[in-house]
Amino acid sequence: MNSQWKKFRSKYLLISILISFVITCFISLLPFGTDDCKCEECKTHSKENYLKPIISSHGWKPSQKFDHHLAILVPFRDRFAELLSFAPHMKQFLDKQNIHYHIFILHQIDKFRFNRASLINVGFIHVKNEFDYIAMHDVDLLPMNDNLSYKFPNVGPYHISSPNLHPRYHYSTFIGGILLINRNHFMLVNGMSNKYWGWGLEDDEFYVRLKEAKLKVHRPNNVSTGTHNTFKHIHDKNHRKRDMAKCFNQREVTRKRDRQTGLNNVLYNIDDVVNITISNVSMTILNIALICDKSITPWCECTKTNEIIYQGIKERKEAVDDETQDHGVESRKNYN
Ligand SMILES: *[C@@H]1O[C@H](CO)[C@@H](O)[C@H](O)[C@H]1NC(C)=O
Numbered sequence: 001m002n003s004q005w006k007k008f009r010s011k012y013l014l015i016s017i018l019i020s021f022v023i024t025c026f027i028s029l030l031p032f033g034t035d036d037c038k039c040e041e042c043k044t045h046s047k048e049n050y051l052k053p054i055i056s057s058h059g060w061k062p063s064q065k066f067d068h069h070l071a072i073l074v075p076f077r078d079r080f081a082e083l084l085s086f087a088p089h090m091k092q093f094l095d096k097q098n099i100h101y102h103i104f105i106l107h108q109i110d111k112f113r114f115n116r117a118s119l120i121n122v123g124f125i126h127v128k129n130e131f132d133y134i135a136m137h138d139v140d141l142l143p144m145n146d147n148l149s150y151k152f153p154n155v156g157p158y159h160i161s162s163p164n165l166h167p168r169y170h171y172s173t174f175i176g177g178i179l180l181i182n183r184n185h186f187m188l189v190n191g192m193s194n195k196y197w198g199w200g201l202e203d204d205e206f207y208v209r210l211k212e213a214k215l216k217v218h219r220p221n222n223v224s225t226g227t228h229n230t231f232k233h234i235h236d237k238n239h240r241k242r243d244m245a246k247c248f249n250q251r252e253v254t255r256k257r258d259r260q261t262g263l264n265n266v267l268y269n270i271d272d273v274v275n276i277t278i279s280n281v282s283m284t285i286l287n288i289a290l291i292c293d294k295s296i297t298p299w300c301e302c303t304k305t306n307e308i309i310y311q312g313i314k315e316r317k318e319a320v321d322d323e324t325q326d327h328g329v330e331s332r333k334n335y336n
């Protein structure tokens, strides 16, 4: 009697443990409350919600009559003269196309070297609930041909300043200058790498991200102008020295595809959001202080003592040609 009772009790115990285990597992799989939890795991669970297009509620202008909202993200430091030309030009150019847009000046205010890609990541995070596509836009490149379309890039990223139109860069995998990409595609590739402090190559790494995600880059095909008259390049080479220095192992690291950093781990503070109007164009300045993890990218500061001089890496073209091989871009044929 007693031993039977013991047997029954242990069986009962075992079954209860099993049942509660199953219930716990089941509950942990339910998507409850994932929106406001902080852990990494939950973030991936809530991705589905995150991807739904959110149409502007407060908006910059009454925007109900527009299907799409473009955030023009302009990485920026010390380019006020260029901005004075850029703002009115873009307004005049885009108003003709009936595009609903707002310009965000991504102003890097920390003391580290310029980081165009991280600024774009930060700008994207700031605008992603209200805008469903972005233009990564150089401040010194003004579109002159009205056939250059800034409409929503549905099927894939749209490279406006294509190599056959850009005044300076003509290699076929070039996607810098001006690139339109929709929110879902930018999130799909985890944005841009945060490892590019100093000038150049972040756009080539981004090209490899798009390629790996099988996102085909589209380009203008009805433009009769060429490299000298499609854009106005308001860049003064003599006054604007590019920060081409390479420190520590920067050169090796930045010539490889980065699987470590991106939209999900860009480190920053936005110190201030300022509204500014230049010739009737209202824009928003984000004062962004990037944070550098020196264990990953010690070259965010590059002093003369730890700078490494590579002879012959003066021109971007040379650096990029072997660059694309290092990135594993074997074929450029299926690319137009
Ligand atoms: C040129 O191509 C763009 C993009 O396909 C299109 O939006 C625009 O209407 C075209 N322009 C003309 C004049 O056909």
Ligand SMILES: *[C@@H]1O[C@H](CO)[C@@H](O)[C@H](O)[C@H]1NC(C)=O
Residues within 6 Å of the ligand: 145, 146, 147, 222, 223, 224, 225
């Ligand atoms: C714009 O596109 C149209 C239609 O394809 C073409 O006829 C025209 O030449 C283009 N204009 C310019 C300035 O590129």
Ligand SMILES: *[C@@H]1O[C@H](CO)[C@@H](O)[C@H](O)[C@H]1NC(C)=O
Residues within 6 Å of the ligand: 059, 060, 273, 274, 275
């Ligand atoms: C900037 O402008 C936006 C849109 O008009 C407005 O919502 C926001 O409150 C303004 N911010 C400041 C600091 O004035």
Ligand SMILES: *[C@@H]1O[C@H](CO)[C@@H](O)[C@H](O)[C@H]1NC(C)=O
Residues within 6 Å of the ligand: 279, 280
């Ligand atoms: C600015 O806006 C005012 C009022 O809408 C208008 O009269 C003026 O012409 C505009 N100025 C420019 C430079 O567009």
